[in-house]
Every structure is written in C-alpha cells, then in structure tokens.
Amino acid sequence: MRNWILPEYISDVLPAEARQIESMRRRMLDQFALYGYEQVEPPLVEYVESLLTQQDAALDLKTFKLVDELSGRQMGLRADITPQVARIDSHILNRQGVARLCYTGSVLCTRPDGLLSTRQPRQIGAEIYGSASLAADVEIIELMFASLAQAGVKDITLEVGHIGLFNAIADAAGWQGEVRQTAFSALKQKDVPTLKTLSAQLNPELTQGLLALASNYGDFTVLAQARRQLPNLPAITDALEGLSQLHAALSARGIAVRFDLAELPGSYYHTGLVFNAYAKGFTNAVARGGRYDSVGEKFGRSRPATGFSIDLRGLTAVPFAGPKAGILAPQGDDPELLSAIRGLRAQGEIVIVDLGVVQSEVHVDRTLQQNAGVWQVISL
Template sequence: MRNWILPEYVQDILPPEAARIERARRMLLDLFQVHGYELVMPPLVEYVESLLSGTGRDLELQLVKVVDQLSGRLMGVRADITPQAARIDAHLLNRRGVTRLCYAGSVLRALPANLTGTREPLQVGAEIYGHAGPESDVEIQQLMLKSLALLGAKTVHLDLGHVGVFRALAREGGLADALESDLFRALQAKDVPLVEDLTSGLAAPIGRALRLLPELYGGREVLAEARRRLPPLPEIGQALDDLETVADALEPMVGELCFDLAELRGYHYHSGAVFAAYVPGCASAVAQGGRYDEVGSAFGRARPATGFSLDLRQLSPYLPEVQPRTGILAPCLPDPALAKVIESLRAQGEVVVVDLPGHEEFRDELGCDRELKFQDGCWQVLPSRRT
C-alpha cells in the first residue's frame, strides 16, 4: 500500500493554485473589512452537540466525528463555519446591536457535494446578526456579488427563493412532520409527480398551492403570479414583498435574476430568503446563503441573521493566474553586511533566496533572475549569469 495516497475527494493544493487561492482569500477579507465585518476564527473541532445545534440536523450526515481522548465525549470536525459564527455572536460577543462577522477556513465533510467536488472546502463567508429586515438581506447579497466580481466573475446568475412560502403553506395545512419532510424532499428534487401524489389528500387551497410551487420559477412575473394564485396568507405576502425589495436592489448587479419558490435548500436551517449565485461554465452554485433567524436561539439568544459563503477551492479554476515573482539569489555566507542587505531587500518586498551549499546544479528551480554579488566594496544586486 502506498502511504502517500490521500483519501478520496481530498487533495493537496500545489504552489500555483495555492497562490491564486491565497490571494483571493486576502482580497475577500480586505473587502469584508472595509464593509465593517470583523474576522473570527472558530475552532476546527467542537463537541457534536454544539456543531449541530440550531441546524435542524441538516449537517449531521456531513459531520465527521471523532472521540475526544480527554473527555471521552464525541467531537465533530466542522462541516460549516456559519453555526460557529452564530454561536460566537449569541454566546460570546453578546452584543445588543447589529454585528457583522466574517471568516475563512477549511471545513471537512463526509461526502463531496458532487463527483468533481472536494470533501475539504475552503469556506469564506460573511454574516450579519441583529437585523431582521430586507435591508440586511440586500447588504449581504450585494457583498456576495462584489466578492464574485472581485474574483473575476463578469456575469452572475442569481436565484432567489424564500422558505417562508412553503412553511406558511405547511403550517396552514396542518401537515404532519413526516408528510412535510417528504414534500420538502420532493420539491427539492423537482419531482412533480411525487408532489402531486403527496398532496392528493390535502384540502384544495393548500394542496393546489403546494403543487403550484415547482411552476413558480422565472423572472419578475413569478412574484405577480404567486400573489395571484397562492393563498393570501400574511407570511406569504411578506415573503414576496421581501423578495421584491431584494430584487430591486440587486437587479443592476447581476446578469440574470430568477425566482424559485420551490427552492428549499437548507429548509430546516434557513428561515427566510435564500439565494444562490452561478457563473458561466460551472454547473453548481459558486456562492450561496440565506436568512437563518432561528440558529442563535440554540445558544441561548435568538438573533435575526443572514449570511453567505463560498468555497475558494471550487472557484480556483476561475481565479486569475498569479504570476510567480522572480527572486534574488544570495550566497550562504556568515557575513553581517550580507545579512543586513538581505533583510533590507526583504523588507522592501523582494524575494531573496539563500543558496544553500551542495545544490548548485538545481539553482534553476529557485526562480531567481538576479544575484547578490560583492562588487566595488559592497553587496549589489546584479543580473544572474544564467538568464
């Protein structure tokens, strides 16, 4: 057995790709900072109960579990940083006003999202806590679109949905938990015959409305049709109003804006508007998020919240190349004057590589096009004789 083989869907990131990803990470965190988002760094592992609190168990199948050798309790390797950020806001920061947090770190999932995905996404995201109106939904989605533009996305297709529509219908119809779960899965799969079968025994207004949801996909006309054909429940009216407000603000920033009222991604996790961004050439969403007002209550303090995240590993093929920086080759000598020159050059941002002895034949691998030479009584940077 070759001990250098990695587990399936787990990959190394080599220098050229690592440079693209790291530059993108720094750019995004700088963008978040100037918008008032504070960086947090949650731990890689926590007790399972903490990682799953407030998520409606949606993450349980993705959680990789280990036994803590100190306490004997079951720990999990985080599969999503968002619940951790919610815990920090609700339990540690404990602020009364609006809090903006951001993060960047690896997560581990039991299974990849698709056959070309990874089990170790590099998740970067931003969250707003303490504001319940559509204004914070607009802000977080504008930040997502600015992030994608910063990373080079020229055209973005944005899908908008709202889990409040389905929740209102399920509550009004008095759906049993099992039926609600089955309908949720059928709607997510866009399995129209199964939706029709599951709703066949429901009263006409609710059953007809649930069967209509898969058809409510498209442009602005979807909102008008939903107002006309769905039951006039206050929760549904508010959901459609919120979607319209968000759409008005975001439409100038996207290439195409669509509404999908059967989109229930993260249904047990999210509580309001949900969204997903797509770019040409990529079949799956490159950034996604939504409102999750109920997560914080699991940590002792309910706080309205909305946020988004993206995976820099997924975006890596679309990131602009980073041109490798050429360096200066310095001799390996115990010379204080040489050491001072090397540190001065590095302080100016120059790459200086010390030529360790015994590897002269491999100097071309170091990427240096200049050399430090002692000439005219001082150390000088001169063109390399090998270029």
C-alpha cells in the same frame, strides 16, 4: 502499503493553489473590514450538540463525530461554521445592537456536495446578527458580490428564493417529519411526479401552489405569476412582498436577480430568504446565503441573522497570475551579500538563496552576482 493515498474527496493543496487561496482570503477579509465586519475564529472541534442547530438532519449527516477522551462526551468536527458564529454572537459577545461578524477556516464533511466537490472546503463568510431588516439582506448580497469580484469571479447570476413559501404550504398541509423532508427534497430537485403523489390528498389550492413552486423560475414577472398561483396565506403574501422589495433594492445597486421559488438551502436552519450565486465556468454555486433568524435559539438567545459563505477552494478555476519572478542569490556569509539580499526583500522582491536550486523548478528570471566587488541584479 501505499500510505501516501488520501481518502476519497480529500486532497492536498499544492503551492500554486495555496497561493491563490491565500491571496483571495486576504483580499476578501480586507473587503469585509471595509464594511465594518469583525473576524472571529471558532475552533475546529466542539461538542456535537453545539455544532447542530435545531433538528438539522442534513448537517448532522455531514458531521464527523468522535469521543472526547477528557470528558467522555461526543464531539464533532465542524461541517459548517455558521452555527459556531451564532454561538459566539448569542452566548459570548452578547451585544445588544447589530453585530457584523466574518470568519474563514476549513470545514470537514462526511460526504461531498457534488461529484466535483471536496470534503474539506475552505470556507469564508460574513454574517449580520440583530437586524431583521431588508437592508441587512441587501448589504449581505452586495458584500457577497464585492467579495467575489476580489477573487476575479465575473458574470455572476444571482438566484433568489424564499423557504417561507414552502413552509407555509407544508404547515397548511399538516406535514411533519419524514413526509415534510421528502417534499422538501422533491421540491429542491423539481421532482414533479413525487410532489404530485405527496399532494394527492390535499385540497386543490395547496396542490396547485406546491406544483407552482417547482415551475416558477425567471425574472421579476415570476412574482406576479406566483401571486396568482399560490394559496392566499399570510406567510406567502409576506414572502412575496419581501422578494419584491429585495428586487427593487438590488436593482438600484445594479444587481440583477432571477427568482427560483424552488431554490431551497442544503441546511434546515434557514428561515426565509435564500440565494445562490452562479458564474460562468463553474458547475456549482460560487456562493450561498440566506436568512436564518432562529439559529441562535439553541444557545439561549435567538436573534435575526443573515449571511453568506464561499468555498475558496471552489474558486481556484479563476485565472490567477501568481507571484512575480524572483531573484536567485548565492549562499554565503559575505556581509555585503547579506545586506543586498535584505535590501531587495525590503523592496518587495522575492529572493531565493541557492541551496541546490534547479532553475526549471523555481520561478526566477534574475540572479544576484558580484561584479567588481559590488552585488548586482543581472537578468538571466
């Protein structure tokens, strides 16, 4: 039996990658703290109804489920940490003002997001609860860029959309259930033939608006074009105005924006602004986020919320220097040797005691040797 083989899209994290992931995690958490975010650590497993917000079929499909032998209830292994943080904000912290929370941890998915993805991402993210303001969305995006910079990600392209545009047209069309989900998926994939088929029975204004969502992509001029092409519905007017204000606020911070009105999230709990960050050298988005104002409703306290998440394992393509070379020291009980090793480690040096080291397998460039009764560091 080849019992060392792992399941598909599941892999070990080996030393070099583990060092890089941990280094990025620490730097990002420190960055979050500078903005006033407090870290929470939800459990890996919960009752399944707590892990699924609203009627989120996509998240339900990605969640591994099992039976709790103590209670007999169905439990789930988290596939997304955001619903857990929403539960903490809504039902445990119960703060009246704005709460800035962050998290990091592994999630497990029944299927990968893409051919090059893992089913066990290492997720890190930050979220703001209790503020529906544009300023909260701007802060989250600014923090996302600062966090990616900590990981060495450069040349970032921010693509922004708004799920309210699709929802307004779907509501006006009276779409529910499977039809609405089919239209959602078709728009996300820019599948124009399917969109034409679905909208064949709609009035021309709604049909034109739906097809316009699939074709409007580019800089700030996209919004002016969308105002001409989309139906004159209050929700659409509000969404486009919000995107216009977001563009102005991000431009003032030196963040360029590209608009994609077919940019839709992978989960159904988002309610407004959605955004993805892309970078040169990466196949998938390096960070994702948006607004999800009703995510806490299931826990009895619906609060406006906005945030982003990053898969740290997805960022390991960024060049990483790794640790500096260490010092190889002999084993022994000589008090002066032990004192020299402790002193070097106190100075931040990596000291590896030789218990049978093969030098080609460890990163050392010096050795600790005794010379005239004194322990000295000698270059190899």
